[in-house]
Amino acid sequence: MTAVYKAILNLVIAFFFVISLEGIARKITARIQRRIGPPWYQNFIDIFKALSKHPFSNGWIFDFGVLMALGGAIATAAIIPMGSTFWTPFPNTDNFFVIMYLFAVGSLGMAMGMVGSGSPWSAIGVSRALTQMLGYELPYLVVMSSVMYMYKTSSIHLLIEKQATNGWNLYVMPIGAIVAFISLIGMLGKKPFDIAVAPAEIASGPMAELSGKYMGLLQIMHAFSIFVEVGLFVDLFLGGGSLGWFLVKFIVVWVLATLISSVLPRFRIEQMLKFYWGVPLGLAFLNALFVLLGWTF
């Protein structure tokens, strides 16, 4: 029973905390551009306004795809450990592979629904998003395999416990942590890699046909995805700690990603693939070699 309460706490934190952070990210970007920027709660207003509008549907595949995306993201966010074994809702299922597979359900639901809208912009956006997934997943998974090989487990809360004795993975394998952070920026869809959602070129890409409530649901889904992506990075590379420390580390990683993204322009799709399959993938393999040889700190 406590597991359910902890999962609900996970979702509540994912909703309020991450959406506030998104607003703060808009504020930070505005300050960098010497603007005042919207208030930090602007994203709450945006979401609830979007939910209050009267949308258009594009058939049941479209409706189902949006719901599947939201459901997949919620299911993944519910099983993410928050910094310690105590704040792990389901200690037997928080396997890295379970999380990656469940997370793919959300992305595929979004892809299905958006292509189901029939708009060419959506189709282009979805194909770009899936290509980008191919780009960042490869170095990320190579780094993750070396982490799991080193500690001989793929359970996230066990990896956190191992880091408590062994030191943060950020210090144990710095190259791997850097590669994972670069992949994280691509996962979040932040600035150099916001190819899928390119408002100026392909009219918001996958979201081209989303109106009103669908847009609100997708923004909530996006918040849960951010919680999963950044939370996983914090758990795997920045060690454990209490719930408060987890949230502080979360804020640090998020603000760093925002600062990087607010000063960079956008890659083209083939530049992104060349980038990810070049230096980060090479560094990921180098990191794996170091782990195999036992050359870690």
Next chain:
Amino acid sequence: MKERTMWEQIADSLRSRSLWMLHYCTGCGAMELPPTMTARFDMERFGVAPMATPRQADIMLITGYLNTKTLRRVIYTYEQMADPKYVIGFGSCTINGGIYFDSYSTINRLDYYIPVDVYIAGCMPRPEAILEAFNYLMEKIRKGEADGWKRYKENYEWYKQNQIRSLGEVYVHDEFHE
């Protein structure tokens, strides 16, 4: 005016604080939007943000004169927007035709074709005037007076009749594939 329920009042105050805009940049008014968006005037502090597609937009900015060819596209775009939707007409061109009042291909009064919630006078309005118009529109939405989208539904026959009288037909032909 009809009494609003509490839910509608909350929804209206949310809508007033988060206006996503679609700028239909047909005329000179488009030039005034970049300074309004960027560092000097910064409209994002009011929650006004540009959106790329009509499906997500709340307000449509008609930035200047409209000839009959673009009016068809404007009507299409307006009808694609999701329901509480508002229109701002920029400059004297949308009020009475402005300096194009005797042009054979330009419409004079936008209000005949789609309902306009706020007009900005001037040729062209400065960014200060645009921000003033946004604030005025927010006030109107909060009071529930910005009901252009309801008027368009109620008087659809009248608007359609005006559109057909000026355009012949509203249908947009696909010039490349027909």
